[in-house]
Amino acid sequence: MSENRAYPTGGEFLLGDTAPSEVFTPEDFNENQRMISQAASDFVEQKIEPRREELEYQGKTELGEPLLKEAGEMGLLMVDVPERFGGMGADKATIMLISEVISRAGSFAVTHGAQSGIGTLPIVYFGTQAQKEKYLPRLATGELLTAYALTEPGSGSDALAASTTAVLNDAGTHYVLNGTKQYITNAAYAEMFILFAKVDGDKFSCFIVEKDFGGVSIGPEEKKMGIKGSSTCQVVLEDCAVPVENLLGEIGRGHVIAFNILNVGRFKLGASSVGGCKAALADAVPYTSERHQFGKPLNAFGLIRRKIADVTARTFVSEAMVYRTAGLLDRAIDTLDKSADDYDLQSILKVEEFSIECSMIKVFATESMALAAEEGVQMLGGYGYCSEYPLERYYRDERINRIFEGTNEINRMIIPGMLMRKALKGELALLQAAKAVADDLLSIPSFGEMGEPSFLEEETKIAANLKKIALATLGIAAQKYGEGLKDQQEILSDVADIIMEAYACESGLLRTQKKAETDGEESAALMARMVTLYVHDAVERCGVWGRNILANTLAGDELRTMMAGLRRLAKHDPVSRAKLHGEIAEAVIEAEGYTV
Numbered sequence: 024m025s026e027n028r029a030y031p032t033g034g035e036f037l038l039g040d041t042a043p044s045e046v047f048t049p050e051d052f053n054e055n056q057r058m059i060s061q062a063a064s065d066f067v068e069q070k071i072e073p074r075r076e077e078l079e080y081q082g083k084t085e086l087g088e089p090l091l092k093e094a095g096e097m098g099l100l101m102v103d104v105p106e107r108f109g110g111m112g113a114d115k116a117t118i119m120l121i122s123e124v125i126s127r128a129g130s131f132a133v134t135h136g137a138q139s140g141i142g143t144l145p146i147v148y149f150g151t152q153a154q155k156e157k158y159l160p161r162l163a164t165g166e167l168l169t170a171y172a173l174t175e176p177g178s179g180s181d182a183l184a185a186s187t188t189a190v191l192n193d194a195g196t197h198y199v200l201n202g203t204k205q206y207i208t209n210a211a212y213a214e215m216f217i218l219f220a221k222v223d224g225d226k227f228s229c230f231i232v233e234k235d236f237g238g239v240s241i242g243p244e245e246k247k248m249g250i251k252g253s254s255t256c257q258v259v260l261e262d263c264a265v266p267v268e269n270l271l272g273e274i275g276r277g278h279v280i281a282f283n284i285l286n287v288g289r290f291k292l293g294a295s296s297v298g299g300c301k302a303a304l305a306d307a308v309p310y311t312s313e314r315h316q317f318g319k320p321l322n323a324f325g326l327i328r329r330k331i332a333d334v335t336a337r338t339f340v341s342e343a344m345v346y347r348t349a350g351l352l353d354r355a356i357d358t359l360d361k362s363a364d365d366y367d368l369q370s371i372l373k374v375e376e377f378s379i380e381c382s383m384i385k386v387f388a389t390e391s392m393a394l395a396a397e398e399g400v401q402m403l404g405g406y407g408y409c410s411e412y413p414l415e416r417y418y419r420d421e422r423i424n425r426i427f428e429g430t431n432e433i434n435r436m437i438i439p440g441m442l443m444r445k446a447l448k449g450e451l452a453l454l455q456a457a458k459a460v461a462d463d464l465l466s467i468p469s470f471g472e473m474g475e476p477s478f479l480e481e482e483t484k485i486a487a488n489l490k491k492i493a494l495a496t497l498g499i500a501a502q503k504y505g506e507g508l509k510d511q512q513e514i515l516s517d518v519a520d521i522i523m524e525a526y527a528c529e530s531g532l533l534r535t536q537k538k539a540e541t542d543g544e545e546s547a548a549l550m551a552r553m554v555t556l557y558v559h560d561a562v563e564r565c566g567v568w569g570r571n572i573l574a575n576t577l578a579g580d581e582l583r584t585m586m587a588g589l590r591r592l593a594k595h596d597p598v599s600r601a602k603l604h605g606e607i608a609e610a611v612i613e614a615e616g617y618t619v
């Protein structure tokens with residue numbers, strides 16, 4: 024941790040050790056957080072379940088409107104809104120926990136996220152006092168419904184290439200907006216839009232557009248693969264006159280709003296994907312007990328047990344990463360003066376420091392959910408393919424998670440890209456650390472002391488080595504390509520995967536070690552099995568990615584030497600995966616779903 028900072032900053036996990044006591048874990052939730060989570064769970068049970076069929080299978084997207092009102096009445100739209108504007112002003116751990124629980128609402132989770140997250144937060148963080156007073160109290164209760172309109176038919180990932188224009192009228196009172204926004208969640212019933220347009224055709228800016236301003240029309244509902252109960256439409260602006268006081272932030276600085284809000288969307292999506300993994304296990308595992316083939320329950324078969332164990336272990340590390348990140352964000356935000364006028368703005372700038380972690384948990388957890396849905400369908404066989412069971416819907420619904428809030432390709436580019444930016448700005452001593460690892464790889468290896476292994480010693484060593492592989496490969500690629508590294512997407516993607524695995528393994532280990540330190544090793548036994556399984560699989564994958572990076576970057580003797588170093592770092596004693604699979608599956612089968 025830097026000497027002049029009271030908290031570890033984003034990406035810093037790669038450079039040193041973290042003590043288990045320093046990380047926030049799901050075991051640390053307090054009574055209040057558990058109560059809020061219960062309220063979200065009750066909402067799903069009481070309000071969503073009875074309308075599940077209409078929402079998800081009849082595609083009644085219009086139900087989103089009354090459901091948002093009900094969520095507002097139950098206080099579920101106000102968590103992110105500061106108390107002085109009628110909200111709860113909750114910490115990030117609570118916000119992520121609610122996202123996780125609300126994910127069980129399926130399509131409505133997306134509806135909820137657009138209202139309480141991306142549609143509200145730009146005003147929380149970037150609004151003027153007058154804008155906050157005018158809009159936030161009504162957004163927090165659901166009296167006013169909102170949407171976030173960034174994407175256009177011609178600009179998705181490349182959001183700043185938007186072609187919607189805003190021109191100041193002659194009287195200087197209004198911006199006149201023209202253009203089309205695409206795939207806008209909640210557009211059908213939103214009464215206002217956080218909408219991006221270019222002032223004079225080139226200054227990317229953000230506006231609060233009320234539907235009643237006129238010149239706003241909504242297209243038909245998109246016919247989607249999944250999340251069929253959520254509204255997704257085009258928003259067309261034809262000479263829509265927006266009062267100048269509804270400019271949000273500064274002219275030409277809309278990208279600051281767009282990118283910062285994406286960070287929040289990403290960590291929330293990470294959390295909701297963890298909820299999705301748990302839901303898939305809860306729906307698939309009991310079926311594998313009930314269904315018999317060849318005279319045995321399905322989950323007596325090794326291949327089914329392996330699926331249960333792999334999904335559970337990945338869910339466990341995803342959950343550890345998500346809440347570790349929540350803790351990092353809360354710790355950084357806690358250093359701010361809460362009474363300062365610009366507290367809200369400063370708090371989103373703290374989140375920005377962790378954009379690497381936000382992208383990592385978005386990619387990692389959405390891909391965990393993809394695995395959970397995929398294996399869930401497979402465990403149910405024919406019924407997995409039929410809508411009588413929800414796995415079929417999870418399989419369709421999860422697909423969007425890898426596309427919105429920045430596609431997983433874009434997020435993979437962000438992870439090493441942001442690390443390099445931080446290194447070049449002198450915020451992270453990354454390149455020095457990378458050089459130290461590379462030098463180490465060229466030296467004669469030492470074989471350390473032999474003795475009785477301590478708790479998870481081998482896995483701790485592997486996780487530390489994964490960080491070294493990440494640093495070494497990024498450093499070697501940066502040295503080879505310099506500025507041009509940003510165009511080496513295949514290398515960057517492999518580096519991103521290694522960095523994510525390093526964070527995943529370390530987060531799972533720290534959570535397990537914290538549990539063992541608090542309640543004894545025996546009570547952390549299942550966690551230890553999951554993290555052992557996960558870490559031994561991850562190092563195999565990282566070995567392959569590392570090899571690819573080196574082969575794409577070096578040649579001849581240099582390649583051979585570095586390959587030897589990589590093999591040394593990726594070396595690990597084999598474990599019996601089948602035994603671990605069996606033990607983990609046994610616990611999950613008994614619990615009829617995810618358990619730690």
Ligand SMILES: Cc1cc2nc3c(=O)[nH]c(=O)nc-3n(C[C@H](O)[C@H](O)[C@H](O)COP(=O)(O)OP(=O)(O)OC[C@H]3O[C@@H](n4cnc5c(N)ncnc54)[C@H](O)[C@@H]3O)c2cc1C
Pocket residue numbers: 137171172173174178179180181205206207208209247255423426427428429430431432433512
């Ligand atoms: C159901 C749904 C709800 C949505 N809700 C909203 C909303 O409320 N508000 C909003 O503003 N938007 C919303 N979106 C839009 C969503 O954010 C975009 O679809 C997403 O950002 C991707 O943009 P695109 O669809 O134009 O794909 P493209 O950008 O065209 O990408 C297509 C493919 O190319 C890849 N690609 C693109 N650029 C690169 C690159 N530089 N390097 C490598 N690969 C690249 C992508 O990863 C992807 O695989 C929603 C979309 C859907 C489907």
